[in-house]
Amino acid sequence: MIKIGVAGAAGKMGSRITALSADYAGLKLAGAFERNGHKDIGKDVGPLTGAGETGILLSEGIREIINNVDVIIDFSSIESTKANLKEASANKTAMVIGTTGFTKEDLAEIGPYLKEIPCVMASNMSLGVNLLFKVLQDVARVLGDDYDIEIVEAHHRLKKDAPSGTALKMAQVIAGAVGRDLDEVGVYARHGIIGARTKKEIGIQTVRAGDIVGEHTVLFGGLGERIEITHRASSRDTFARGALKAALWLAGKPAGLYDMQDVLGLK
Ligand code: NAD
Numbered sequence: 001m002i003k004i005g006v007a008g009a010a011g012k013m014g015s016r017i018t019a020l021s022a023d024y025a026g027l028k029l030a031g032a033f034e035r036n037g038h039k040d041i042g043k044d045v046g047p048l049t050g051a052g053e054t055g056i057l058l059s060e061g062i063r064e065i066i067n068n069v070d071v072i073i074d075f076s077s078i079e080s081t082k083a084n085l086k087e088a089s090a091n092k093t094a095m096v097i098g099t100t101g102f103t104k105e106d107l108a109e110i111g112p113y114l115k116e117i118p119c120v121m122a123s124n125m126s127l128g129v130n131l132l133f134k135v136l137q138d139v140a141r142v143l144g145d146d147y148d149i150e151i152v153e154a155h156h157r158l159k160k161d162a163p164s165g166t167a168l169k170m171a172q173v174i175a176g177a178v179g180r181d182l183d184e185v186g187v188y189a190r191h192g193i194i195g196a197r198t199k200k201e202i203g204i205q206t207v208r209a210g211d212i213v214g215e216h217t218v219l220f221g222g223l224g225e226r227i228e229i230t231h232r233a234s235s236r237d238t239f240a241r242g243a244l245k246a247a248l249w250l251a252g253k254p255a256g257l258y259d260m261q262d263v264l265g266l267k
Contacts, residue, residue, distance in 0.1 A: 157211075
């Protein structure tokens with residue numbers, strides 16, 4: 001039985017991970033924590049997340065639970081995940097990280113800690129999107145430079161980072177497949193007299209509205225035809241279940257950084 005601890009357990013993702021953990025026979029919810037001063041500290045996390053009583057009380061910070069868990073599942077915020085990773089690394093506790101929006105500087109800072117523990121980190125934990133990462137590479141490779149590549153993503157109004165980590169990962173895998181450097185060809189905004197589209201640019205556009213869980217369309221536009229590949233998440237449960245699968249998969253793995261392609265056997 002693998003004991004999990006959930007970071008940001010009162011948040012949109014953390015609460016679904018906490019509630020759904022009961023469905024997995026190999027997992028046991030052993031801890032849940034929130035930021036200092038959260039209004040629900042000390043309450044049973046079951047009713048807080050829409051499930052029955054669990055006997056697990058919401059803790060204040062990672063230190064109260066780190067010694068009682070095998071894997072921390074963290075969908076919180078960049079600063080919080082960086083701090084939690086440092087604690088987990090010092091304790092040799094495995095992690096599943098779903099937080100998005102890390103800059104190159106953030107990744108350079110956390111790189112050494114990520115190597116100390118078994119860790120699955122992925123900007124999107126759904127099976128559908130991870131399958132698409134694979135499919136998009138093939139499509140881009142076949143179509144090559146003759147088709148314009150545009151990515152449009154839409155998320156709920158509260159999402160903090162843009163474009164989404166998933167849209168960026170899609171852009172990276174496509175750029176890799178057609179031999180381009182995303183830092184050079186990524187176009188994140190267009191306004192005014194912008195002139196003709198350059199052949200190699202990859203457009204990545206962001207929509208923020210209402211309660212959209214997450215939508216990504218990749219458009220390959222040629223002369224006389226276009227291909228659109230769309231993924232729509234209708235519930236956060238797809239990401240939560242992916243994270244719980246990742247926690248199960250991590251059991252017994254050597255220290256190192258893994259992604260959902262590893263977990264789902266897509267490599
Ligand atoms: P949210 O704001 O609803 O939840 C974040 C929670 O973390 C909040 O309850 C907040 O109080 C808590 N938190 C903040 N600091 C903390 C700390 N120091 N210790 C413990 N808890 C702390 O956000 P959300 O929609 O659940 O998303 C969280 C993250 O997950 C975002 O980065 C989002 O982009 C990402 N996300 C990833 C995937 C994926 O599949 N990888 C899917 C959805 C969302």
